[in-house]
Amino acid sequence: MAVSQPKLDGATALSAHFPAPTGAKWANDARATAMGIFNAQGAPHKRDEYWRYTDPSALTAVPTAPAALFSNDDAPMFDHVDRVRIVFVDGIFDPAQSDDLTLSGANIETLANATAMDIHWAKDLFGKLESNGQTPVQRPLAALNTAVADQGLVIHVTGKCEKPLAIRYIHNAETSDAMVHHVVKIDKGGEFTLLESGAGAARFNSVLEVDVADNAQFHHVRTQGRDHDRKTVTHMFGRLAQNSILRSFTMTMNGVLTRNDAVLEFTGDDAKATVAGACAGDGTGFHHDDTVFVTHDSVNCESRQVFKKVLRNGATGVFQGKILVKPHAQKTDGYQISQGLLLDENANFLAKPELEIYADDVACSHGSTVGAIDEDALFYLVSRGVPRAQAQNMLVLAFLNEAIDEIDNDDLASDIRDRLAAWMARHSV
Amino acid sequence: MLSIKNLQVGLEEDKQILKGVDLQIGEGEVHAIMGPNGSGKSTTSYVLAGKDGYEVTGGSAELYGENLLDMEPEERAAAGLFLAFQYPVEIPGVGNMTFLRTAVNAQRKARGEDELSAGEFLKIVRAKAKSLEIDADMLKRPVNVGFSGGEKKRNEILQMAMLEPKMCVLDETDSGLDVDAMKLVAKGVNALRDGKRSFLVITHYQRLLDHIKPDFVHIMADGRIVKSGGPELALEVENNGYADILAEVA
Numbered sequence: 001m002a003v004s005q006p007k008l009d010g011a012t013a014l015s016a017h018f019p020a021p022t023g024a025k026w027a028n029d030a031r032a033t034a035m036g037i038f039n040a041q042g043a044p045h046k047r048d049e050y051w052r053y054t055d056p057s058a059l060t061a062v063p064t065a066p067a068a069l070f071s072n073d074d075a076p077m078f079d080h081v082d083r084v085r086i087v088f089v090d091g092i093f094d095p096a097q098s099d100d101l102t103l104s105g106a107n108i109e110t111l112a113n114a115t116a117m118d119i120h121w122a123k124d125l126f127g128k129l130e131s132n133g134q135t136p137v138q139r140p141l142a143a144l145n146t147a148v149a150d151q152g153l154v155i156h157v158t159g160k161c162e163k164p165l166a167i168r169y170i171h172n173a174e175t176s177d178a179m180v181h182h183v184v185k186i187d188k189g190g191e192f193t194l195l196e197s198g199a200g201a202a203r204f205n206s207v208l209e210v211d212v213a214d215n216a217q218f219h220h221v222r223t224q225g226r227d228h229d230r231k232t233v234t235h236m237f238g239r240l241a242q243n244s245i246l247r248s249f250t251m252t253m254n255g256v257l258t259r260n261d262a263v264l265e266f267t268g269d270d271a272k273a274t275v276a277g278a279c280a281g282d283g284t285g286f287h288h289d290d291t292v293f294v295t296h297d298s299v300n301c302e303s304r305q306v307f308k309k310v311l312r313n314g315a316t317g318v319f320q321g322k323i324l325v326k327p328h329a330q331k332t333d334g335y336q337i338s339q340g341l342l343l344d345e346n347a348n349f350l351a352k353p354e355l356e357i358y359a360d361d362v363a364c365s366h367g368s369t370v371g372a373i374d375e376d377a378l379f380y381l382v383s384r385g386v387p388r389a390q391a392q393n394m395l396v397l398a399f400l401n402e403a404i405d406e407i408d409n410d411d412l413a414s415d416i417r418d419r420l421a422a423w424m425a426r427h428s429v
Numbered sequence: 430m431l432s433i434k435n436l437q438v439g440l441e442e443d444k445q446i447l448k449g450v451d452l453q454i455g456e457g458e459v460h461a462i463m464g465p466n467g468s469g470k471s472t473t474s475y476v477l478a479g480k481d482g483y484e485v486t487g488g489s490a491e492l493y494g495e496n497l498l499d500m501e502p503e504e505r506a507a508a509g510l511f512l513a514f515q516y517p518v519e520i521p522g523v524g525n526m527t528f529l530r531t532a533v534n535a536q537r538k539a540r541g542e543d544e545l546s547a548g549e550f551l552k553i554v555r556a557k558a559k560s561l562e563i564d565a566d567m568l569k570r571p572v573n574v575g576f577s578g579g580e581k582k583r584n585e586i587l588q589m590a591m592l593e594p595k596m597c598v599l600d601e602t603d604s605g606l607d608v609d610a611m612k613l614v615a616k617g618v619n620a621l622r623d624g625k626r627s628f629l630v631i632t633h634y635q636r637l638l639d640h641i642k643p644d645f646v647h648i649m650a651d652g653r654i655v656k657s658g659g660p661e662l663a664l665e666v667e668n669n670g671y672a673d674i675l676a677e678v679a
């Protein structure tokens with residue numbers, strides 16, 4: 001099908017808007033390929049199959065609309081965790097606010113430094129997992145990111161890292177338009193935890209490519225919040241080798257538009273992956289979209305998608321989740337649940353669960369529900385003397401808990417619960 | 430203590446369920462309401478506790494002179510009313526212990542008392558749970574989720590024991606219980622009888638009243654209390670069914 005003129009024009013405008021990175025050597029080919037893909041696909045448009053529930057125009061507008069800065073008294077997320085702290089301000093690495101790039105068990109460089117080298121291991125990954133993830137579903141904003149991003153981290157994990165790497169994205173300029181691209185390669189048996197937090201920029205586009213080798217583990221906990229006007233699109237491309245583990249959790253609050261794409265592929269047997277998310281949205285401006293594509297291309301792998309969204313006052317939540325089981329991917333165990341809790345009649349939850357299965361010995365289950373607060377449960381709580389607002393918050397937290405429980409770290413899960421409780425206290429009726 | 434006068438209640442869609450209920454319960458007394466299905470027993474308990482969906486069209490219900498019908502359900506609880514549910518609700522994601530502690534402290538706060546610390550609370554709840562044969566695992570699990578019928582009812586009695594209400598309404602607490610479970614529940618209830626606390630026990634069967642001995646028995650039919658008496662009235666129902674009594678008062 002011919003690409004429509006508005007999509008092509010949109011791509012032209014965006015390509016011209018972001019200057020091409022300079023000084024790169026080995027990354028030039030990947031960037032040129034990505035720019036070719038982007039210009040051929042065109043900018044995303046609300047008529048596209050995977051943008052029907054989420055209007056991408058705020059993500060494609062040139063220039064981006066400004067976003068007011070938001071501040072409250074909350075301590076920065078993950079502040080008390082023993083970690084290596086890295087700061088990006090409006091999408092630009094800030095060495096002054098960051099710790100040294102040293103972490104036992106890993107080798108960390110900035111993307112700018114890595115691409116300035118003549119040869120680099122990241123050549124085999126940079127833009128590769130992203131371009132693999134362009135079929136069967138096009139992800140033009142990820143291709144654009146590969147083509148123009150010169151900010152990000154390149155991380156080679158060679159062992160079990162002693163502490164997490166925490167990236168904090170600070171939004172400082174009201175019109176900032178950030179492109180951040182991280183590459184993570186985890187060697188056999190390696191273990192790495194990545195924490196991400198912060199609004200990042202007025203408009204924030206990130207790509208995270210993660211290659212998890214045999215017996216290796218990648219843990220990822222992310223919070224997206226604060227600024228009410230921020231626009232965010234993220235992409236995670238993960239590849240799982242034999243007996244590896246990938247667990248990713250995202251909590252989202254505030255913001256006008258958040259689209260989180262997760263694209264995972266099992267290439268080795270006996271691996272496990274979880275992508276989970278909890279979101280709390282208040283107000284007509286809030287639109288949050290989780291789009292997940294999991295491809296099972298090996299035997300006896302387990303994937304879980306667990307997404308819970310609580311919405312009110314015109315907020316919208318979207319879930320598009322797919323499990324593709326290729327013909328020889330026997331003994332696949334695929335699970336997918338997406339649930340919306342609507343606190344009033346003006347909130348929206350749109351879900352598109354998809355299963356496409358070509359193997360005959362698999363267990364795949366999916367469920368998608370939308371509903372209001374359980375009045376019987378609410379009455380049970382208030383009849384015991386719990387004030388109604390507090391009882392409702394307990395039920396909301398309980399609802400989101402099923403997603404938060406997917407975090408494989410009690411302290412981090414508890415941090416997330418505390419943050420949600422604080423948010424609810426501010427937004428309580 | 431609890432004074433119900435000419436209480437008339439309809440469902441929102443215009444169906445009258447209670448047609449003038451009169452009931453006076455004094456301090457330390459145990460009253461039982463018996464009656465056939467659909468007579469309005471459970472409705473009486475829900476209206477006292479403040480469940481949505483019922484419309485009070487006349488009469489009054491007061492606890493220690495305070496108008497219950499004007500209060501939110503949580504205010505009624507703080508004032509000392511407790512309803513043991515016929516069907517305790519399962520609440521996934523809310524730990525039983527967290528729920529109990531939140532409820533106890535919310536009521537204490539509403540009454541202007543200091544909240545219990547985690548340590549104090551734990552000590553009390555463990556002792557009370559033990560006497561009801563509720564193990565640590567049941568306290569940790571989400572509220573009523575995966576509990577057997579007997580466990581759910583014991584959990585109701587545990588909540589009652591923790592909240593120390595003045596007026597306890599037990600809505601068919603014997604339903605779904607085998608004899609042993611019923612005895613255990615009755616033992617828990619009897620342990621709370623202290624000469625001051627009052628009970629309203631709603632049941633179909635006389636059997637529960639063998640274990641929780643009432644001072645007064647009332648027969649409810651078609652939205653009214655049609656006959657009141659002593660414990661012997663329950664035996665009469667057990668032996669002859671409701672038909673004779675209903676024919677007698679008709």
